[in-house]
Amino acid sequence: xxxxxxxxxxxxxxxxxxxxxxxxxxxxxxxxxxxxxxxxxxxxxxxxxxxxxxxxxxxxxxxxxxxxxxxxxxxxxxxxxxxxxxxxxxxxxxxxxxxxxxxxxxxxxxxxxxxxxxxxxxxxxxxxxxxxxxxxxxxxxxxxxxxxxxxxx
DNA sequence: GCCAACGTTGGC
DNA sequence: GCCAACGTTGGC
Numbered sequence: 001x002x003x004x005x006x007x008x009x010x011x012x013x014x015x016x017x018x019x020x021x022x023x024x025x026x027x028x029x030x031x032x033x034x035x036x037x038x039x040x041x042x043x044x045x046x047x048x049x050x051x052x053x054x055x056x057x058x059x060x061x062x063x064x065x066x067x068x069x070x071x072x073x074x075x076x077x078x079x080x081x082x083x084x085x086x087x088x089x090x091x092x093x094x095x096x097x098x099x100x101x102x103x104x105x106x107x108x109x110x111x112x113x114x115x116x117x118x119x120x121x122x123x124x125x126x127x128x129x130x131x132x133x134x135x136x137x138x139x140x141x142x143x144x145x146x147x148x149x150x151x152x153x
Numbered sequence: 154g155c156c157a158a159c160g161t162t163g164g165c
Numbered sequence: 166g167c168c169a170a171c172g173t174t175g176g177c
Contacts, residue, residue, distance in 0.1 A: 009163090033172080056163050114164080133170040135162050 002048045003141040004039070004068070005129060006102065007055040015052050015064040015107060024104035025069060029077045030085040032097060036138035040072045040098050043140060050102060051141060051149070053129075061113035062149065070101035108153050116152065123148045 006028065008014065018026055031037055048068040054060055074095035077083040090096035118130050128139040141149075 007163090035172095060164070135171060137162090 002043055002045065003050075003143060003146040004044065004048060005051040005053050005062070005139050005141050006066070007053045007137040009056045010054045011057070014054065015104070018052065018064075018066065018102065018104045019107075021104070025101055027075075027099045028102050029075050029099045031075070031099065031138060032078075032085055032087065033137065036136050037072075037098055039138050039140060040100050044068050044072060044100050046070060049146070051146075055137075059111055059113055061111045061115075061117070062108060063111055064107040065105040066102050067105055068100055069103045072098040072100050075099040110153065112149060112152055117149065120148070120152075 013026075018024065028040075031040065046069055050066040050068060051062045052064040052066050054063050074092070075085075075090075075097040077085055077099075078087040078090035078095065078097045079092050080086055081088075085097075087096060114129070117124060117127075121130070124130060124145055127141070127145050128134055128136060
């Protein structure tokens with residue numbers, strides 16, 4: 001089983017939006033970064049565990065837990081000119097972009113903020129979230145880092 | 154294949 | 166709102 005952190009801007013799609021979705025499940029569309037796509041394509045499997053992270057907001061940090069409930073499949077929003085993340089270069093015959101389905105599990109008991117996470121550089125050495133300049137919206141989390149972060153809760 | 158210009162991300 | 170960091174684009 002693998003562990004992941006998924007970033008979302010709460011103004012666009014929050015942990016509550018996922019909780020309130022039908023079946024508490026939503027497809028994670030709109031990923032338009034090759035490295036993030038490759039993580040989804042090559043590393044994500046049904047049953048993988050997810051930290052749901054709120055970015056670009058007043059208090060960025062981990063707000064909940066979710067689960068991957070599908071492998072990667074074509075992101076159809078790339079084919080639709082009315083969609084925000086339309087990509088005319090993604091060919092339906094050979095889709096450039098992929099998405100997975102994510103199901104809500106629970107909120108964390110409290111916000112595990114980015115600033116708090118940064119206070120543990122030894123325990124979280126190598127964690128992509130606190131590497132300088134990191135902008136990935138999909139990133140792997142090691143089992144060790146996962147367990148440590150949950151222990152902060 | 155290089156690299157300048159540009160657009161985006163996302164913390165602060 | 167600012168701006169550093171980074172990815173992508175496209176001219177050459």
